[in-house]
Amino acid sequence: MSKNINLQLGWPSPSLFPSSHLLDGASNVLNSSKKTAAALVYGPDAGYDPLRESIAKWLGSFYLPSGGISSERICVTNGASANLGNVLARFTEPGYTRNIWMIEPCYFLACPIFMDHGFQGLLKGVPEDEEGLDIEYLRRSLEASEKEASQQSPNIKTGDRYAKMYKHIIYGTPTFSNPSGKTMSLRRREALVRLAREYDALVITDDVYDVLRWPADEHTSSAHLGTPPPRIVDLDRTLDRGPKDEWGNAMSNGSFSKIIAPGVRVGWAEASPALTLALSTLGSNRSGGCPTQLTASFVHELLETGTLENHLTDLIIPTYRTRYHAMMKAIGEYLIPLGFAISVGRAYEESLLTYKGGTNGYTNGHTNGYTNGDANGHTKSIAVAGGYFTYLTLPDDVSSRGAELAAIALSNLHLRFAYGDMMQVNGDDGSIERGKEGYGKGIRLCWAWHPEDEIVEGIQRIAGLIQLIRS
Ligand SMILES: Cc1ncc(COP(=O)(O)O)c(C=O)c1O
Structure with a gap:
């Protein structure tokens, strides 16, 4: 057979699992009484602080958002799947939250997570085209959904504890999507942020594949790659002078599952400090602390030492x-x-690398495509x-x-x-x-x-x- x-x-x-690096990370923690004391107690609500710092630094060096990323925007999670449930628990209520809009074809394993939070029958697909999500379709659907909505306030989740409820959730994987493999264009990303602000929607993006990128052409060097697409959460910080309110309209759901190993069960969420704080003070975190404290301390060692990179x-x-x-x-x-x-x-063709020629090397710019230039300063696009x-x-x-x-x-x-x-x-x-x-x-x-x-x-x-x- x-x-x-x-x-x-x-x-x-499994042949790609960094088990020896994890072992080193574990030894660094468990051979230090100070680190062990921090790793084996109930963790802070928002997670192991050194890891929040190292994730913020690492993401800042990868996405290069203006102003960098502060650790108060980050909370540690036990993976993107579990955190999706947490966000729903904290910021949604079926009825007040009209619909969950899922980029279609969808990451099908997310459907039961939404259903477990009461959204059975309220999931709606939004088709993709060549540039990613069909924004005009989404706009029409949001409008129709608003017309139909009857309840104007949360039924049960009221009071200070639920200071923010979103009317809509928009969910997808904008970069190297699971399942379609598509990457959303910059103009669609921007339009999505504006639409989310207009309709009081939270855009939840599983940004779990972003760092796994290379030139589509086999013979082009990775050194010619430009800056990666900004995440929706990055755009929400800066577009049209920044977020509408302290909560913002985007959350990035990150994970080490695809880049270290799924069994480590460590991920992170990035959003406005207000949203991050509210998310991390979920009841189960208040009682049990960070859901992945010990492993988070091992993962921090991999980031801190540059081993993961x-x-x-x-x-x-x-x-x-x-x-x-x-x-x-x-x-x-x-x-x-x-x-x-x-x-x-x-x-994706918005960010680019322009070769200035001579000894000046490569610089980032913004025209029509990823480019790599010849010695004369000419440029050509490369697909990623x-x-x-x-x-x-x-x-x-x-x-x-x-x-x-x-x-x-x-x-x-x-x-x-x-x-x-x-x-x-x-x-x-x-x-x-x-x-x-x-x-x-x-x-x-x-x-x-x-x-x-x-x-x-x-x-x-x-x-x-x-x-x-x-x-
Ligand atoms: C889009 C997407 N989100 C989430 C996950 C699961 O993430 P985690 O292992 O962090 O729960 C996957 C794994 O296949 C995925 O493709």
Whole structure:
């Protein structure tokens, strides 16, 4: 029997886990009585302070927002999933909060988190186009939702404890999205912030893949990458002279799951200091302290010593980059000729690197694309790839049979992949309908779990599957 190949699983492969670095981090903490005392008590509500500081510094050096990032904007979480539930508990109430707007196709595992917080039947999909979320669709839907809304105040969550309730939640992954692989353009990001302010919405973004980026071209050096797309939370700080009120309209949900390992269960939230404080004083944190205090102290050691950065630069990014290219080449060789198409939208092209020529080197600027220049100062755009996933449109003759193809692949070919219908927004008939003509005709593939030869073998099995169906 051939080996199982799982191109569905969005997990980092165990061979990439930095276990020895974690062991060093753990030793640094547990061999120091001072650090141990801080790591093994109930943690502060907002989490292990040294980690809040080191995350703020690390994010500031990556996103380069003007004014840097202060640690009062950060609280430590036990991962993006758990924190999503926390935000809902603190800032929403079904009824007052009219709808949850999920970028569609959606990260399907988020649907039950919203449902657990009372939003069953209130989830609504917002389609994507080549630039990411369809902002005009969202505007029309928010307007309609407001017209329908009957209750004007929270029913149960009242008083000082719930000083802020949002009327809408908008949820998605703007950069290297799971599942679509798309990255939202800058103008869409800005429009989204303005829309959120207009409709009293909190935009929650799972910014969990942002740092995993490389040039889409195999032969272009990573040194030519520009500044990453600003997060929605970065834009909310500065756009049109900053947030509307002390709460702001955006929260970034960060995680070490994809860049260290999911089992560490450490993540962070970034938002306005007011929102961060209210989030971190959730009842369960007040009673139990930070939900991941000991591991947070180990992760801090990895950040503080630069070990995580080296791990990403030396191992994780080059490995994913190589796997990505192996997958793309195999798709080009075996699937495109069968009628598949890659549909990950337009590459993000707002920030750029301009080569000044001579000895001046590279500088950041803002025109039309990531560029790298020749010695004469000429520039050309480069596309940026990253994250974990690519999305393929199925050939026309089988495009409505994604679920069936996935079932046959599993039973006959020992191969798993995720198919479009899995990414429907739960309970939204519109999302199901749109899927039939859009994302439902696709499949999602992940390059993070298997090494190159198994990725290629998996793609070959998909080609074999299509040939089998057609025969
Ligand atoms: C978009 C998105 N959000 C959240 C998660 C899970 O994050 P965590 O492990 O921090 O709970 C994943 C993992 O697949 C994801 O793709």
